[in-house]
Amino acid sequence: METAIAPTVINEVLQYIQQHLAGNLSLDRLAKYAGYSSFHLHRLIKERTGDSVGNYIKTKRIETAAFLLSLTDQPISQVKELVGYSNDAAFSKAFHQLMGCSPREFRKQKMFNRDLSALPQEYISLEYHIERKSDWQALSFPSICNYFDNTFFDCWKPAKEFLTQSTIQYKDIEFWGTIHECPNVTGKEKCRFDATIQPASFTVPADIFNTKYKGGKFAVFQFCAPYAYFKDITIRISQYILEDTSLEFREGYSFLRYHQDPITNGPDYIMTKWYLPVK
Incomplete structure:
Protein backbone atom coordinates (compact mmCIF):
# COMPACT_ATOMS: atom_id res chain seq x y z
CA MET A 1 0.00 0.00 0.00
CA GLU A 2 2.78 2.43 0.96
CA THR A 3 4.64 1.71 -2.29
CA ALA A 4 1.63 2.83 -4.33
CA ILE A 5 0.70 5.87 -2.23
CA ALA A 6 4.06 7.29 -1.15
CA PRO A 7 5.22 8.67 -4.55
CA THR A 8 1.96 10.62 -4.95
CA VAL A 9 2.17 12.00 -1.43
CA ILE A 10 5.81 13.02 -1.86
CA ASN A 11 4.97 14.76 -5.14
CA GLU A 12 2.29 16.73 -3.30
CA VAL A 13 4.70 17.63 -0.50
CA LEU A 14 7.34 18.83 -2.98
CA GLN A 15 4.70 20.93 -4.74
CA TYR A 16 3.57 22.30 -1.38
CA ILE A 17 7.15 23.32 -0.61
CA GLN A 18 7.51 25.14 -3.95
CA GLN A 19 4.25 27.03 -3.42
CA HIS A 20 4.92 28.01 0.19
CA LEU A 21 8.54 29.13 0.05
CA ALA A 22 7.66 32.32 1.92
CA GLY A 23 6.12 30.43 4.82
CA ASN A 24 6.99 28.04 7.62
CA LEU A 25 8.33 24.82 6.08
CA SER A 26 9.35 23.00 9.22
CA LEU A 27 9.59 19.22 9.02
CA ASP A 28 6.80 18.91 11.59
CA ARG A 29 4.46 21.04 9.45
CA LEU A 30 5.29 19.09 6.30
CA ALA A 31 4.78 15.80 8.13
CA LYS A 32 1.36 16.94 9.34
CA TYR A 33 0.45 17.95 5.77
CA ALA A 34 1.57 14.56 4.43
CA GLY A 35 0.07 12.47 7.21
CA TYR A 36 3.40 10.79 7.97
CA SER A 37 5.75 10.93 10.92
CA SER A 38 8.61 13.42 10.62
CA PHE A 39 11.14 10.59 10.52
CA HIS A 40 9.27 8.70 7.80
CA LEU A 41 8.71 11.79 5.64
CA HIS A 42 12.35 12.81 5.91
CA ARG A 43 13.42 9.35 4.76
CA LEU A 44 11.03 9.36 1.78
CA ILE A 45 12.05 12.84 0.62
CA LYS A 46 15.73 11.95 0.90
CA GLU A 47 15.12 8.81 -1.17
CA ARG A 48 13.36 10.91 -3.82
CA THR A 49 15.65 13.96 -3.95
CA GLY A 50 18.96 12.62 -2.65
CA ASP A 51 19.04 15.42 -0.10
CA SER A 52 17.82 16.18 3.39
CA VAL A 53 14.56 18.08 3.75
CA GLY A 54 16.36 21.17 5.05
CA ASN A 55 18.89 21.26 2.21
CA TYR A 56 16.19 20.59 -0.38
CA ILE A 57 14.12 23.54 0.88
CA LYS A 58 17.19 25.79 1.01
CA THR A 59 18.07 24.88 -2.58
CA LYS A 60 14.54 25.56 -3.83
CA ARG A 61 14.46 28.90 -2.04
CA ILE A 62 17.76 30.05 -3.52
CA GLU A 63 17.00 28.72 -7.02
CA THR A 64 13.70 30.57 -6.97
CA ALA A 65 15.39 33.73 -5.69
CA ALA A 66 17.82 33.49 -8.61
CA PHE A 67 14.88 33.05 -10.97
CA LEU A 68 13.18 36.19 -9.64
CA LEU A 69 16.39 38.24 -9.58
CA SER A 70 17.02 37.34 -13.21
CA LEU A 71 13.55 37.88 -14.61
CA THR A 72 12.00 40.66 -12.54
CA ASP A 73 13.00 44.01 -11.13
CA GLN A 74 11.67 43.21 -7.65
CA PRO A 75 13.98 44.70 -4.99
CA ILE A 76 16.35 42.17 -3.44
CA SER A 77 14.75 42.84 -0.05
CA GLN A 78 11.37 41.70 -1.43
CA VAL A 79 12.80 38.68 -3.26
CA LYS A 80 14.39 37.62 0.02
CA GLU A 81 11.00 37.66 1.75
CA LEU A 82 9.23 35.93 -1.14
CA VAL A 83 11.46 32.90 -0.66
CA GLY A 84 11.24 32.80 3.11
CA TYR A 85 14.22 34.76 4.43
CA SER A 86 13.83 37.56 6.97
CA ASN A 87 17.54 38.12 7.63
CA ASP A 88 19.73 39.83 5.01
CA ALA A 89 22.94 38.15 6.13
CA ALA A 90 21.43 34.65 6.16
CA PHE A 91 19.96 35.16 2.68
CA SER A 92 23.23 36.50 1.23
CA LYS A 93 25.24 33.66 2.79
CA ALA A 94 22.88 30.95 1.52
CA PHE A 95 22.73 32.55 -1.93
CA HIS A 96 26.52 32.79 -2.20
CA GLN A 97 26.96 29.17 -1.13
CA LEU A 98 24.71 27.90 -3.93
CA MET A 99 25.20 30.45 -6.72
CA GLY A 100 28.82 31.47 -6.09
CA CYS A 101 28.16 35.20 -5.78
CA SER A 102 26.00 37.68 -3.90
CA PRO A 103 22.37 38.36 -4.92
CA ARG A 104 23.39 41.82 -6.15
CA GLU A 105 26.25 40.47 -8.28
CA PHE A 106 24.00 37.74 -9.68
CA ARG A 107 21.35 40.25 -10.71
CA LYS A 108 23.95 42.44 -12.40
CA GLN A 109 25.21 39.46 -14.41
CA LYS A 110 21.89 37.80 -15.23
CA MET A 111 19.22 40.53 -15.27
CA PHE A 112 16.46 39.57 -17.69
CA ASN A 113 18.41 36.60 -19.03
CA ARG A 114 15.64 34.39 -20.44
CA ASP A 115 17.87 31.31 -20.81
CA LEU A 116 17.40 29.81 -17.35
CA SER A 117 16.64 26.20 -18.17
CA ALA A 118 18.18 24.97 -14.92
CA LEU A 119 15.93 27.17 -12.78
CA PRO A 120 12.20 26.86 -11.99
CA GLN A 121 9.84 27.83 -14.80
CA GLU A 122 7.32 29.46 -12.51
CA TYR A 123 6.95 31.15 -9.16
CA ILE A 124 3.61 31.04 -7.39
CA SER A 125 3.16 31.77 -3.72
CA LEU A 126 0.15 30.61 -1.76
CA GLU A 127 1.27 32.85 1.10
CA TYR A 128 -1.24 35.69 0.71
CA HIS A 129 -2.00 38.89 2.58
CA ILE A 130 -5.22 40.84 3.04
CA GLU A 131 -5.34 44.37 1.70
CA ARG A 132 -8.10 46.97 1.80
CA LYS A 133 -8.15 49.14 -1.29
CA SER A 134 -10.07 52.41 -1.54
CA ASP A 135 -12.24 53.29 -4.53
CA TRP A 136 -9.93 54.50 -7.27
CA GLN A 137 -9.95 56.09 -10.70
CA ALA A 138 -7.81 55.12 -13.66
CA LEU A 139 -7.51 55.41 -17.40
CA SER A 140 -8.78 52.12 -18.80
CA PHE A 141 -8.78 50.56 -22.25
CA PRO A 142 -11.53 47.90 -22.36
CA SER A 143 -11.46 44.92 -24.69
CA ILE A 144 -13.15 41.56 -25.15
CA CYS A 145 -10.68 38.70 -25.16
CA ASN A 146 -9.68 35.25 -23.98
CA TYR A 147 -7.72 35.68 -20.75
CA PHE A 148 -5.74 32.51 -21.38
CA ASP A 149 -4.82 32.98 -25.04
CA ASN A 150 -1.25 33.94 -25.93
CA THR A 151 -2.57 37.02 -27.79
CA PHE A 152 -4.12 38.31 -24.56
CA PHE A 153 -1.52 41.05 -24.12
CA THR A 167 4.12 63.09 -22.41
CA ILE A 168 3.57 60.52 -19.67
CA GLN A 169 6.59 58.34 -18.94
CA TYR A 170 6.20 54.61 -18.34
CA LYS A 171 8.23 54.89 -15.15
CA ASP A 172 5.65 57.31 -13.71
CA ILE A 173 2.64 55.01 -13.91
CA GLU A 174 1.37 51.78 -12.41
CA PHE A 175 0.07 49.07 -14.73
CA TRP A 176 -3.07 47.21 -13.68
CA GLY A 177 -5.40 44.78 -15.39
CA THR A 178 -9.08 44.55 -14.48
CA ILE A 179 -10.72 41.13 -14.85
CA HIS A 180 -14.48 41.50 -15.21
CA GLU A 181 -15.68 37.98 -15.98
CA CYS A 182 -15.36 34.35 -15.00
CA PRO A 183 -14.52 32.44 -18.22
CA ASN A 184 -16.46 29.40 -17.01
CA VAL A 185 -19.62 31.51 -16.81
CA THR A 186 -19.23 34.05 -19.60
CA GLY A 187 -17.34 31.88 -22.07
CA LYS A 188 -13.62 32.21 -22.55
CA GLU A 189 -13.89 34.22 -25.80
CA LYS A 190 -16.32 36.80 -24.36
CA CYS A 191 -14.47 38.12 -21.32
CA ARG A 192 -13.91 41.80 -20.70
CA PHE A 193 -10.47 42.97 -19.64
CA ASP A 194 -9.43 46.56 -18.95
CA ALA A 195 -5.80 47.47 -19.57
CA THR A 196 -5.51 50.07 -16.84
CA ILE A 197 -2.94 52.75 -16.04
CA GLN A 198 -2.74 54.81 -12.88
CA PRO A 199 -0.29 57.57 -11.92
CA ALA A 200 2.43 56.49 -9.52
CA SER A 201 4.53 59.64 -9.22
CA PHE A 202 2.72 62.49 -10.96
CA THR A 203 -0.60 64.33 -10.90
CA VAL A 204 -2.84 64.69 -13.94
CA PRO A 205 -6.22 66.36 -14.43
CA ALA A 206 -9.00 64.28 -12.90
CA ASP A 207 -11.01 64.20 -16.12
CA ILE A 208 -8.41 62.01 -17.82
CA PHE A 209 -9.32 59.12 -15.54
CA ASN A 210 -12.35 57.70 -17.25
CA THR A 211 -13.19 54.72 -15.03
CA LYS A 212 -13.95 54.49 -11.34
CA TYR A 213 -13.32 51.14 -9.69
CA LYS A 214 -14.82 49.91 -6.45
CA GLY A 215 -12.37 49.13 -3.68
CA GLY A 216 -12.85 46.82 -0.73
CA LYS A 217 -11.17 43.85 0.88
CA PHE A 218 -8.84 41.73 -1.25
CA ALA A 219 -6.70 38.63 -0.80
CA VAL A 220 -3.43 39.31 -2.61
CA PHE A 221 -1.33 36.53 -4.16
CA GLN A 222 1.90 36.80 -6.17
CA PHE A 223 3.23 34.88 -9.14
CA CYS A 224 5.80 35.12 -11.92
CA ALA A 225 5.76 32.65 -14.80
CA PRO A 226 5.50 32.14 -18.55
CA TYR A 227 2.03 33.30 -19.58
CA ALA A 228 1.17 29.75 -20.67
CA TYR A 229 0.94 28.93 -16.94
CA PHE A 230 -1.61 31.67 -16.20
CA LYS A 231 -4.70 29.46 -16.41
CA ASP A 232 -3.19 26.81 -14.14
CA ILE A 233 -2.10 29.48 -11.66
CA THR A 234 -5.56 31.03 -11.45
CA ILE A 235 -7.14 27.61 -10.93
CA ARG A 236 -4.61 26.66 -8.25
CA ILE A 237 -5.08 29.90 -6.30
CA SER A 238 -8.88 29.74 -6.54
CA GLN A 239 -8.90 26.13 -5.36
CA TYR A 240 -6.58 27.02 -2.51
CA ILE A 241 -8.91 29.79 -1.32
CA LEU A 242 -11.97 27.54 -1.47
CA GLU A 243 -10.42 24.38 -0.01
CA ASP A 244 -7.62 25.47 2.32
CA THR A 245 -8.62 28.84 3.78
CA SER A 246 -11.62 30.34 5.56
CA LEU A 247 -11.87 33.11 2.96
CA GLU A 248 -15.06 33.61 0.97
CA PHE A 249 -15.26 35.30 -2.40
CA ARG A 250 -17.48 38.36 -2.76
CA GLU A 251 -18.88 40.02 -5.86
CA GLY A 252 -16.56 42.42 -7.61
CA TYR A 253 -13.77 42.63 -10.14
CA SER A 254 -10.35 41.15 -9.53
CA PHE A 255 -7.23 43.12 -10.41
CA LEU A 256 -3.76 42.25 -11.66
CA ARG A 257 -0.97 44.58 -10.55
CA TYR A 258 2.00 44.26 -12.90
CA HIS A 259 5.35 45.14 -11.34
CA GLN A 260 6.95 45.47 -14.75
CA ASP A 261 5.69 47.30 -17.79
CA PRO A 262 3.56 44.76 -19.73
CA ILE A 263 3.70 46.82 -22.92
CA THR A 264 7.42 46.49 -23.58
CA ASN A 265 8.17 43.39 -21.49
CA GLY A 266 5.51 41.17 -23.03
CA PRO A 267 3.43 38.56 -21.20
CA ASP A 268 6.12 36.24 -19.84
CA TYR A 269 7.84 36.45 -16.47
CA ILE A 270 6.15 39.57 -15.12
CA MET A 271 5.96 39.69 -11.35
CA THR A 272 2.22 40.01 -10.77
CA LYS A 273 0.00 40.53 -7.76
CA TRP A 274 -3.54 39.19 -8.10
CA TYR A 275 -6.13 41.04 -6.00
CA LEU A 276 -9.13 38.78 -5.39
CA PRO A 277 -12.28 40.27 -3.77
CA VAL A 278 -13.13 38.51 -0.51
CA LYS A 279 -15.61 39.07 2.32
Whole structure:
Protein backbone atom coordinates (compact mmCIF):
# COMPACT_ATOMS: atom_id res chain seq x y z
CA MET A 1 0.00 0.00 0.00
CA GLU A 2 2.78 2.43 0.96
CA THR A 3 4.64 1.71 -2.29
CA ALA A 4 1.63 2.83 -4.33
CA ILE A 5 0.70 5.87 -2.23
CA ALA A 6 4.06 7.29 -1.15
CA PRO A 7 5.22 8.67 -4.55
CA THR A 8 1.96 10.62 -4.95
CA VAL A 9 2.17 12.00 -1.43
CA ILE A 10 5.81 13.02 -1.86
CA ASN A 11 4.97 14.76 -5.14
CA GLU A 12 2.29 16.73 -3.30
CA VAL A 13 4.70 17.63 -0.50
CA LEU A 14 7.34 18.83 -2.98
CA GLN A 15 4.70 20.93 -4.74
CA TYR A 16 3.57 22.30 -1.38
CA ILE A 17 7.15 23.32 -0.61
CA GLN A 18 7.51 25.14 -3.95
CA GLN A 19 4.25 27.03 -3.42
CA HIS A 20 4.92 28.01 0.19
CA LEU A 21 8.54 29.13 0.05
CA ALA A 22 7.66 32.32 1.92
CA GLY A 23 6.12 30.43 4.82
CA ASN A 24 6.99 28.04 7.62
CA LEU A 25 8.33 24.82 6.08
CA SER A 26 9.35 23.00 9.22
CA LEU A 27 9.59 19.22 9.02
CA ASP A 28 6.80 18.91 11.59
CA ARG A 29 4.46 21.04 9.45
CA LEU A 30 5.29 19.09 6.30
CA ALA A 31 4.78 15.80 8.13
CA LYS A 32 1.36 16.94 9.34
CA TYR A 33 0.45 17.95 5.77
CA ALA A 34 1.57 14.56 4.43
CA GLY A 35 0.07 12.47 7.21
CA TYR A 36 3.40 10.79 7.97
CA SER A 37 5.75 10.93 10.92
CA SER A 38 8.61 13.42 10.62
CA PHE A 39 11.14 10.59 10.52
CA HIS A 40 9.27 8.70 7.80
CA LEU A 41 8.71 11.79 5.64
CA HIS A 42 12.35 12.81 5.91
CA ARG A 43 13.42 9.35 4.76
CA LEU A 44 11.03 9.36 1.78
CA ILE A 45 12.05 12.84 0.62
CA LYS A 46 15.73 11.95 0.90
CA GLU A 47 15.12 8.81 -1.17
CA ARG A 48 13.36 10.91 -3.82
CA THR A 49 15.65 13.96 -3.95
CA GLY A 50 18.96 12.62 -2.65
CA ASP A 51 19.04 15.42 -0.10
CA SER A 52 17.82 16.18 3.39
CA VAL A 53 14.56 18.08 3.75
CA GLY A 54 16.36 21.17 5.05
CA ASN A 55 18.89 21.26 2.21
CA TYR A 56 16.19 20.59 -0.38
CA ILE A 57 14.12 23.54 0.88
CA LYS A 58 17.19 25.79 1.01
CA THR A 59 18.07 24.88 -2.58
CA LYS A 60 14.54 25.56 -3.83
CA ARG A 61 14.46 28.90 -2.04
CA ILE A 62 17.76 30.05 -3.52
CA GLU A 63 17.00 28.72 -7.02
CA THR A 64 13.70 30.57 -6.97
CA ALA A 65 15.39 33.73 -5.69
CA ALA A 66 17.82 33.49 -8.61
CA PHE A 67 14.88 33.05 -10.97
CA LEU A 68 13.18 36.19 -9.64
CA LEU A 69 16.39 38.24 -9.58
CA SER A 70 17.02 37.34 -13.21
CA LEU A 71 13.55 37.88 -14.61
CA THR A 72 12.00 40.66 -12.54
CA ASP A 73 13.00 44.01 -11.13
CA GLN A 74 11.67 43.21 -7.65
CA PRO A 75 13.98 44.70 -4.99
CA ILE A 76 16.35 42.17 -3.44
CA SER A 77 14.75 42.84 -0.05
CA GLN A 78 11.37 41.70 -1.43
CA VAL A 79 12.80 38.68 -3.26
CA LYS A 80 14.39 37.62 0.02
CA GLU A 81 11.00 37.66 1.75
CA LEU A 82 9.23 35.93 -1.14
CA VAL A 83 11.46 32.90 -0.66
CA GLY A 84 11.24 32.80 3.11
CA TYR A 85 14.22 34.76 4.43
CA SER A 86 13.83 37.56 6.97
CA ASN A 87 17.54 38.12 7.63
CA ASP A 88 19.73 39.83 5.01
CA ALA A 89 22.94 38.15 6.13
CA ALA A 90 21.43 34.65 6.16
CA PHE A 91 19.96 35.16 2.68
CA SER A 92 23.23 36.50 1.23
CA LYS A 93 25.24 33.66 2.79
CA ALA A 94 22.88 30.95 1.52
CA PHE A 95 22.73 32.55 -1.93
CA HIS A 96 26.52 32.79 -2.20
CA GLN A 97 26.96 29.17 -1.13
CA LEU A 98 24.71 27.90 -3.93
CA MET A 99 25.20 30.45 -6.72
CA GLY A 100 28.82 31.47 -6.09
CA CYS A 101 28.16 35.20 -5.78
CA SER A 102 26.00 37.68 -3.90
CA PRO A 103 22.37 38.36 -4.92
CA ARG A 104 23.39 41.82 -6.15
CA GLU A 105 26.25 40.47 -8.28
CA PHE A 106 24.00 37.74 -9.68
CA ARG A 107 21.35 40.25 -10.71
CA LYS A 108 23.95 42.44 -12.40
CA GLN A 109 25.21 39.46 -14.41
CA LYS A 110 21.89 37.80 -15.23
CA MET A 111 19.22 40.53 -15.27
CA PHE A 112 16.46 39.57 -17.69
CA ASN A 113 18.41 36.60 -19.03
CA ARG A 114 15.64 34.39 -20.44
CA ASP A 115 17.87 31.31 -20.81
CA LEU A 116 17.40 29.81 -17.35
CA SER A 117 16.64 26.20 -18.17
CA ALA A 118 18.18 24.97 -14.92
CA LEU A 119 15.93 27.17 -12.78
CA PRO A 120 12.20 26.86 -11.99
CA GLN A 121 9.84 27.83 -14.80
CA GLU A 122 7.32 29.46 -12.51
CA TYR A 123 6.95 31.15 -9.16
CA ILE A 124 3.61 31.04 -7.39
CA SER A 125 3.16 31.77 -3.72
CA LEU A 126 0.15 30.61 -1.76
CA GLU A 127 1.27 32.85 1.10
CA TYR A 128 -1.24 35.69 0.71
CA HIS A 129 -2.00 38.89 2.58
CA ILE A 130 -5.22 40.84 3.04
CA GLU A 131 -5.34 44.37 1.70
CA ARG A 132 -8.10 46.97 1.80
CA LYS A 133 -8.15 49.14 -1.29
CA SER A 134 -10.07 52.41 -1.54
CA ASP A 135 -12.24 53.29 -4.53
CA TRP A 136 -9.93 54.50 -7.27
CA GLN A 137 -9.95 56.09 -10.70
CA ALA A 138 -7.81 55.12 -13.66
CA LEU A 139 -7.51 55.41 -17.40
CA SER A 140 -8.78 52.12 -18.80
CA PHE A 141 -8.78 50.56 -22.25
CA PRO A 142 -11.53 47.90 -22.36
CA SER A 143 -11.46 44.92 -24.69
CA ILE A 144 -13.15 41.56 -25.15
CA CYS A 145 -10.68 38.70 -25.16
CA ASN A 146 -9.68 35.25 -23.98
CA TYR A 147 -7.72 35.68 -20.75
CA PHE A 148 -5.74 32.51 -21.38
CA ASP A 149 -4.82 32.98 -25.04
CA ASN A 150 -1.25 33.94 -25.93
CA THR A 151 -2.57 37.02 -27.79
CA PHE A 152 -4.12 38.31 -24.56
CA PHE A 153 -1.52 41.05 -24.12
CA ASP A 154 -2.65 42.65 -27.39
CA CYS A 155 -5.17 44.31 -25.06
CA TRP A 156 -2.36 46.71 -24.15
CA LYS A 157 -1.98 48.10 -27.71
CA PRO A 158 -4.48 50.99 -27.21
CA ALA A 159 -2.68 51.97 -23.99
CA LYS A 160 0.63 51.92 -25.84
CA GLU A 161 -0.78 54.20 -28.56
CA PHE A 162 -2.09 56.60 -25.92
CA LEU A 163 1.23 56.73 -24.07
CA THR A 164 3.16 57.20 -27.33
CA GLN A 165 1.12 60.32 -28.06
CA SER A 166 1.29 61.70 -24.52
CA THR A 167 4.12 63.09 -22.41
CA ILE A 168 3.57 60.52 -19.67
CA GLN A 169 6.59 58.34 -18.94
CA TYR A 170 6.20 54.61 -18.34
CA LYS A 171 8.23 54.89 -15.15
CA ASP A 172 5.65 57.31 -13.71
CA ILE A 173 2.64 55.01 -13.91
CA GLU A 174 1.37 51.78 -12.41
CA PHE A 175 0.07 49.07 -14.73
CA TRP A 176 -3.07 47.21 -13.68
CA GLY A 177 -5.40 44.78 -15.39
CA THR A 178 -9.08 44.55 -14.48
CA ILE A 179 -10.72 41.13 -14.85
CA HIS A 180 -14.48 41.50 -15.21
CA GLU A 181 -15.68 37.98 -15.98
CA CYS A 182 -15.36 34.35 -15.00
CA PRO A 183 -14.52 32.44 -18.22
CA ASN A 184 -16.46 29.40 -17.01
CA VAL A 185 -19.62 31.51 -16.81
CA THR A 186 -19.23 34.05 -19.60
CA GLY A 187 -17.34 31.88 -22.07
CA LYS A 188 -13.62 32.21 -22.55
CA GLU A 189 -13.89 34.22 -25.80
CA LYS A 190 -16.32 36.80 -24.36
CA CYS A 191 -14.47 38.12 -21.32
CA ARG A 192 -13.91 41.80 -20.70
CA PHE A 193 -10.47 42.97 -19.64
CA ASP A 194 -9.43 46.56 -18.95
CA ALA A 195 -5.80 47.47 -19.57
CA THR A 196 -5.51 50.07 -16.84
CA ILE A 197 -2.94 52.75 -16.04
CA GLN A 198 -2.74 54.81 -12.88
CA PRO A 199 -0.29 57.57 -11.92
CA ALA A 200 2.43 56.49 -9.52
CA SER A 201 4.53 59.64 -9.22
CA PHE A 202 2.72 62.49 -10.96
CA THR A 203 -0.60 64.33 -10.90
CA VAL A 204 -2.84 64.69 -13.94
CA PRO A 205 -6.22 66.36 -14.43
CA ALA A 206 -9.00 64.28 -12.90
CA ASP A 207 -11.01 64.20 -16.12
CA ILE A 208 -8.41 62.01 -17.82
CA PHE A 209 -9.32 59.12 -15.54
CA ASN A 210 -12.35 57.70 -17.25
CA THR A 211 -13.19 54.72 -15.03
CA LYS A 212 -13.95 54.49 -11.34
CA TYR A 213 -13.32 51.14 -9.69
CA LYS A 214 -14.82 49.91 -6.45
CA GLY A 215 -12.37 49.13 -3.68
CA GLY A 216 -12.85 46.82 -0.73
CA LYS A 217 -11.17 43.85 0.88
CA PHE A 218 -8.84 41.73 -1.25
CA ALA A 219 -6.70 38.63 -0.80
CA VAL A 220 -3.43 39.31 -2.61
CA PHE A 221 -1.33 36.53 -4.16
CA GLN A 222 1.90 36.80 -6.17
CA PHE A 223 3.23 34.88 -9.14
CA CYS A 224 5.80 35.12 -11.92
CA ALA A 225 5.76 32.65 -14.80
CA PRO A 226 5.50 32.14 -18.55
CA TYR A 227 2.03 33.30 -19.58
CA ALA A 228 1.17 29.75 -20.67
CA TYR A 229 0.94 28.93 -16.94
CA PHE A 230 -1.61 31.67 -16.20
CA LYS A 231 -4.70 29.46 -16.41
CA ASP A 232 -3.19 26.81 -14.14
CA ILE A 233 -2.10 29.48 -11.66
CA THR A 234 -5.56 31.03 -11.45
CA ILE A 235 -7.14 27.61 -10.93
CA ARG A 236 -4.61 26.66 -8.25
CA ILE A 237 -5.08 29.90 -6.30
CA SER A 238 -8.88 29.74 -6.54
CA GLN A 239 -8.90 26.13 -5.36
CA TYR A 240 -6.58 27.02 -2.51
CA ILE A 241 -8.91 29.79 -1.32
CA LEU A 242 -11.97 27.54 -1.47
CA GLU A 243 -10.42 24.38 -0.01
CA ASP A 244 -7.62 25.47 2.32
CA THR A 245 -8.62 28.84 3.78
CA SER A 246 -11.62 30.34 5.56
CA LEU A 247 -11.87 33.11 2.96
CA GLU A 248 -15.06 33.61 0.97
CA PHE A 249 -15.26 35.30 -2.40
CA ARG A 250 -17.48 38.36 -2.76
CA GLU A 251 -18.88 40.02 -5.86
CA GLY A 252 -16.56 42.42 -7.61
CA TYR A 253 -13.77 42.63 -10.14
CA SER A 254 -10.35 41.15 -9.53
CA PHE A 255 -7.23 43.12 -10.41
CA LEU A 256 -3.76 42.25 -11.66
CA ARG A 257 -0.97 44.58 -10.55
CA TYR A 258 2.00 44.26 -12.90
CA HIS A 259 5.35 45.14 -11.34
CA GLN A 260 6.95 45.47 -14.75
CA ASP A 261 5.69 47.30 -17.79
CA PRO A 262 3.56 44.76 -19.73
CA ILE A 263 3.70 46.82 -22.92
CA THR A 264 7.42 46.49 -23.58
CA ASN A 265 8.17 43.39 -21.49
CA GLY A 266 5.51 41.17 -23.03
CA PRO A 267 3.43 38.56 -21.20
CA ASP A 268 6.12 36.24 -19.84
CA TYR A 269 7.84 36.45 -16.47
CA ILE A 270 6.15 39.57 -15.12
CA MET A 271 5.96 39.69 -11.35
CA THR A 272 2.22 40.01 -10.77
CA LYS A 273 0.00 40.53 -7.76
CA TRP A 274 -3.54 39.19 -8.10
CA TYR A 275 -6.13 41.04 -6.00
CA LEU A 276 -9.13 38.78 -5.39
CA PRO A 277 -12.28 40.27 -3.77
CA VAL A 278 -13.13 38.51 -0.51
CA LYS A 279 -15.61 39.07 2.32
